[in-house]
Amino acid sequence: MIRTPSIRSQDDPLSIAIRPPPTETETDRQVRLQQEAEARRISEQIDEELRIEREKLKRSKGDVKLLLLGQAESGKSTLQKQFQLMYSPASLDSERMSWRTVVYFNVVRSVKKILVTLDAWDDIDDGSDSQSTLERQELSQDDAFLVGTSRTSFAAPWLQALQSPPLRICATASCPWWNIEPQLADRLSGGISVSGSGRGEVYVRSGWQARTIYTNTLVDLVATMLDQSCEDITTLWEHPVVRALISKRKLKLDEWSEFFLNNIARISARDYIPSTDDILHARIQTMGVAEHIFDVDIHGRSVSWHLYDVGGARGQRHSWVPYFDDANAIIFVCPISAFDQYLEEDPRTNRIDDSLQLFTQICSNQLLKKVHLVLFLNKTDILKKKLERGLLVSKYILSYGDRLNEYESVVQYFRSHFLQVHRRNNENRRVLYTHMTNVTDTRATQSIIGNVRDSIFRGYLQSAALV
Numbered sequence: 257m258i259r260t261p262s263i264r265s266q267d268d269p270l271s272i273a274i275r276p277p278p279t280e281t282e283t284d285r286q287v288r289l290q291q292e293a294e295a296r297r298i299s300e301q302i303d304e305e306l307r308i309e310r311e312k313l314k315r316s317k318g319d320v321k322l323l324l325l326g327q328a329e330s331g332k333s334t335l336q337k338q339f340q341l342m343y344s345p346a347s348l349d350s351e352r353m354s355w356r357t358v359v360y361f362n363v364v365r366s367v368k369k370i371l372v373t374l375d376a377w378d379d380i381d382d383g384s385d386s387q388s389t390l391e392r393q394e395l396s397q398d399d400a401f402l403v404g405t406s407r408t409s410f411a412a413p414w415l416q417a418l419q420s421p422p423l424r425i426c427a428t429a430s431c432p433w434w435n436i437e438p439q440l441a442d443r444l445s446g447g448i449s450v451s452g453s454g455r456g457e458v459y460v461r462s463g464w465q466a467r468t469i470y471t472n473t474l475v476d477l478v479a480t481m482l483d484q485s486c487e488d489i490t491t492l493w494e495h496p497v498v499r500a501l502i503s504k505r506k507l508k509l510d511e512w513s514e515f516f517l518n519n520i521a522r523i524s525a526r527d528y529i530p531s532t533d534d535i536l537h538a539r540i541q542t543m544g545v546a547e548h549i550f551d552v553d554i555h556g557r558s559v560s561w562h563l564y565d566v567g568g569a570r571g572q573r574h575s576w577v578p579y580f581d582d583a584n585a586i587i588f589v590c591p592i593s594a595f596d597q598y599l600e601e602d603p604r605t606n607r608i609d610d611s612l613q614l615f616t617q618i619c620s621n622q623l624l625k626k627v628h629l630v631l632f633l634n635k636t637d638i639l640k641k642k643l644e645r646g647l648l649v650s651k652y653i654l655s656y657g658d659r660l661n662e663y664e665s666v667v668q669y670f671r672s673h674f675l676q677v678h679r680r681n682n683e684n685r686r687v688l689y690t691h692m693t694n695v696t697d698t699r700a701t702q703s704i705i706g707n708v709r710d711s712i713f714r715g716y717l718q719s720a721a722l723v
């Protein structure tokens with residue numbers, strides 16, 4: 257019987273090398289042929305996968321890639337939600353219920369912070385003027401029920417005296433108020449904790465919504481607890497002592513606490529469904545990089561936009577770099593209201609300083625030299641409120657000197673610093689588009705997104721024409 261090598265010709269050196277031995281039996285031959293057929297199948301499968309990958313890459317080369325960069329809490333994820341609301345509202349709707357857990361977490365954490373601060377109040381040297389002494393007496397007589405919890409004791413003697421009558425703000429003995437916060441945090445993060453994240457922040461990876469969309473015993477328990485404690489929380493939130501501590505800056509709540517506590521009656525209703533405004537105010541930290549894809553129609557043409565929402569804390573910034581290579585545009589978000597705040601990760605660094613340093617790194621990065629650059633000076637609403645309350649910029653930013661402590665003047669001052677950083681790192685003469693924003697304001701933000709989309713798209717078409 258003539259045996260032909262099954263793959264290549266007789267003269268091919270490779271064929272000679274892999275030629276079956278002359279002693280090959282019929283059984284051996286069958287096994288060999290089977291193995292060769294299997295090898296061919298795998299090889300063809302790999303070729304097909306490579307072809308699909310190449311196709312995908314070719315197609316995605318025509319997509320717009322937009323990075324949202326900036327420090328933690330600057331408003332990147334909120335801006336991403338505005339894009340989602342504009343270009344994929346159904347997807348925001350489908351994850352609406354998963355935001356309930358985040359809102360509950362934000363509320364529980366805010367109430368706990370108030371209680372802890374009240375507890376420590378006696379230890380705080382607040383100059384104890386006669387008004388605050390009076391307020392303390394008022395609180396101890398009228399609102400004893402509010403401050404009690406199932407915690408074994410309070411450090412402050414004036415609060416220790418208040419542990420009876422029964423403690424209404426704590427829902428049940430089996431699930432005390434104090435333990436709920438870490439449990440909700442665990443549910444949201446899926447048990448992942450990030451070292452050096454300060455204040456026990458909760459980080460979530462992209463896709464976390466799937467884990468929290470369905471209600472469970474814990475979420476039900478919190479809903480019951482809020483339902484039962486709604487009046488107490490309102491009384492606590494509106495109490496003159498709490499107001500006084502806030503205005504004297506002895507009680508520093510998270511920025512979003514006010515929004516949720518002002519809406520506590522609606523949020524504690526048993527049939528609560530988060531509104532779009534609630535979702536925009538809900539706070540949870542991004543871990544790594546989350547990609548969101550939208551089809552954007554522009555001038556009768558549909559283009560896929562890939563939005564990359566990154567974690568802004570210092571420990572997260574290393575994960576940005578792989579996305580620099582083929583980015584078309586960056587929106588850099590700076591919370592311009594943060595002149596009196598310091599980084600969680602490094603309490604010695606002023607947050608405006610950190611933003612400027614970060615912006616310098618972005619402007620000078622060689623991989624990003626040709627990228628379309630947009631700057632959002634964000635949280636202008638919070639800046640206005642701080643200035644109205646009389647907070648002095650020059651107390652925190654010494655170089656501000658004796659300039660007017662007014663909105664326009666402050667904005668222009670910070671803006672000029674960003675423009676200067678950009679000018680110093682602008683060999684390519686690219687334009688920097690700047691917007692003053694409050695990205696929780698849907699109408700204003702969507703109009704800005706429209707402008708940004710047009711300018712990015714113009715640049716994109718120009719570069720596509722050059723390729």
Ligand SMILES: Nc1nc2c(ncn2[C@@H]2O[C@H](COP(=O)(O)OP(=O)(O)OP(=O)(O)O)[C@@H](O)[C@H]2O)c(=O)[nH]1
Nearest residue numbers: 328329330331332333334537539542568635694695
């Ligand atoms: N009032 C007000 N709140 C804002 C504004 N922008 C963002 N926020 C709130 O600030 C908080 C933080 O915003 P995020 O969008 O989560 O911040 P981020 O930049 O994604 O933060 P990381 O994921 O940690 O990097 C949220 O509670 C937002 O609702 C704004 O312009 N005004």
Ligand SMILES: [Mg+2]
Nearest residue numbers: 332333541542
């Ligand atoms: Mg985020």
